[in-house]
Structure formats: C-alpha cells, structure tokens
Amino acid sequence: GAVVSQHPSWVICKSGTSVKIECRSLDFQATTMFWYRQFPKQSLMLMATSNEGSKATYEQGVEKDKFLINHASLTLSTLTVTSAHPEDSSFYICSALEPGGPAYFGPGTRLLVL
Amino acid sequence: AQSVTQLGSHVSVSEGALVLLRCNYSSSVPPYLFWYVQYPNQGLQLLLKYTTGATLVKGINGFEAEFKKSETSFHLTKPSAHMSDAAEYFCAVSRTNAGKSTFGDGTTLTVKP
Numbered sequence: 588g589a590v591v592s593q594h595p596s597w598v599i600c601k602s603g604t605s606v607k608i609e610c611r612s613l614d615f616q617a618t619t620m621f622w623y624r625q626f627p628k629q630s631l632m633l634m635a636t637s638n639e640g641s642k643a644t645y646e647q648g649v650e651k652d653k654f655l656i657n658h659a660s661l662t663l664s665t666l667t668v669t670s671a672h673p674e675d676s677s678f679y680i681c682s683a684l685e686p687g688g689p690a691y692f693g694p695g696t697r698l699l700v701l
Numbered sequence: 702a703q704s705v706t707q708l709g710s711h712v713s714v715s716e717g718a719l720v721l722l723r724c725n726y727s728s729s730v731p732p733y734l735f736w737y738v739q740y741p742n743q744g745l746q747l748l749l750k751y752t753t754g755a756t757l758v759k760g761i762n763g764f765e766a767e768f769k770k771s772e773t774s775f776h777l778t779k780p781s782a783h784m785s786d787a788a789e790y791f792c793a794v795s796r797t798n799a800g801k802s803t804f805g806d807g808t809t810l811t812v813k814p
Contacts, residue, residue: 593744621801630791630804631745680744690802692737694744 589615591683593693600671601701608666608696610681616661617683621690622654625678637664671700703728703794707805715813720764720779722808724792727773734775735793735802736766745791751775762786787812 590613600606610620618639623631635656636644643656653675655667664683668675676699682690708723726732733752737745749760756768766777775792789809793802 591744630806633801633803636801682745689735689747689750691747692745695742697742 589613589683589685589691591681591691591693593679593681593696595696596694597697597699599699599701602672603670606668606671606698608668608679608681608698610664610666610683610693612662612683612685612691615683615685617664617685618661619684620658620664621682621684622656622664622666623680623682625680625695627678631680634666639664668698671698673700676700703732703796703803705792705794705803705805707790707792707808709808710806711809711811713811713813714782716784717781720777720782720786720810722777722790722792722810724766724775724777724805725773726775726792726794728794728796730796733795734766734768735795736760736764736775736777737791737793738762739789739791739807741788748777748790782810782812784812784814786810 592611594609620637622634624634625631634649637656637658639658645651658664678695680695682692684690704727706725735750736748739745748764749758751758751768759765764779789807791807792805795802
C-alpha cells in the first residue's frame with residue numbers, strides 16, 4: 588500500500604512554544620489530508636481536513652488559530668501547534684487520501700509539552 | 702450523522718482460538734466501513750474495508766469481516782488467533798471510500814499463550 592510519513596515521530600517542547608508536524612505522502616499525490624488527535628487509551632478524533640491550495644476545514648471545537656494547517660503541495664501538509672500547553676500533549680496522526688481512495692495513515696507524532 | 706459502537710473495550714482469547722471483535726454502526730447514507738489495527742506507539746494500519754459489492758470482506762493477516770445491513774454490523778473475525786495479533790483494533794465508518802472517518806472507541810485484543 589501507499590506510504591505516508593510523519594516527522595518528527597517524537598517531540599518534547601516547553602510550554603508556550605510552537606511545534607510543527609509534517610505529514611508526507613511518499614508515493615502518491617494527496618489533494619486531501621486529514622489530521623487526527625488521539626489521547627491515551629482513547630480513539631481518534633478528527634481535527635481538520637486539509638485541502639491542497641485552500642484553507643483547512645476544522646471540526647467543531649478545534650481552534651483553528653491554535654492548530655494551524657498548511658497544505659502547500661500535493662505531498663505535504665503541516666500542522667503547527669501554536670503556543671503549546673501541557674493539555675496539547677497527545678498523539679497526532681495524519682492520513683492522506685489516495686486518488687480514488689482509501690486514505691493511508693501516517694505513523695503518528697507524539698507531542699509532550701512540559 | 703454517523704457513529705460507531707465497538708462492543709467490548711477488551712477482548713482476551715487464547716492462541717489458536719477464534720477472534721471476534723464486534724462493531725455496530727449508524728449512518729444516514731450507505732456506509733463505507735473499515736477496520737484498522739494499531740500497535741503500541743504506532744499509527745493505524747488498514748486491515749480491510751467494505752465499500753460495495755460482496756458483503757464478506759477479506760483483509761490482511763487472515764482477518765475478515767462481514768457487512769450485515771439488517772443488523773448494521775461489521776464484525777471482525779479471525780479463525781485462529783496468533784500472539785502477534787495482540788493490538789488495538791478500531792472500526793470506522795465513512796460516507797466515502799476514504800478519509801473523513803468516524804472511529805469507534807477501540808477494542809484491545811489480548812492473546813494468551
């Protein structure tokens with residue numbers, strides 16, 4: 588199947604700093620990517636839909652000014668957690684939609700905010 | 702609106718025994734259904750999916766699932782559990798063949814030797 592990568596896989600940062608997470612589709616072009624968040628022992632919750640060349644669509648309750656999404660190319664979407672706080676500590680997972688489907692998930696990025 | 706209910710947050714089976722993980726869904730339109738597996742500290746891997754056509758879907762690692770519209774179910778089975786099957790399993794429903802999915806709460810499968 589198609590490969591989706593995320594970078595970094597682990598990040599530890601201080602409270603108040605910003606963190607950028609990259610999601611790349613390695614062998615296909617993805618006009619649409621999705622960002623999910625997973626707290627420990629919980630399921631995945633969709634945060635936003637990222638469309639290449641346009642603004643992301645955020646799910647209800649997700650702060651768009653805090654979680655900045657940029658889908659600048661057909662193979663890269665970035666999620667920036669701005670002014671991170673400890674409650675933002677979570678596992679962030681992206682998925683990239685292959686033309687005609689399905690979506691493939693990245694390996695996830697674990698964020699720890701101290 | 703769509704939702705997914707996974708019955709049983711924890712399932713424990715013996716190695717070689719049948720694996721049955723239950724998933725019920727609700728959807729206002731014909732659903733696309735997925736099962737994913739997640740190993741500790743890793744992303745999700747697609748096990749199998751139902752879109753249209755044959756209601757019995759075969760996936761990787763010997764897993765299969767049957768779409769039963771009358772029961773709004775999409776249970777995951779494997780005839781003989783292996784130790785390597787121990788993981789978290791998520792059922793998901795989508796309106797399209799990909800992407801914006803609603804996930805169940807997950808079922809942790811434990812396989813005893």
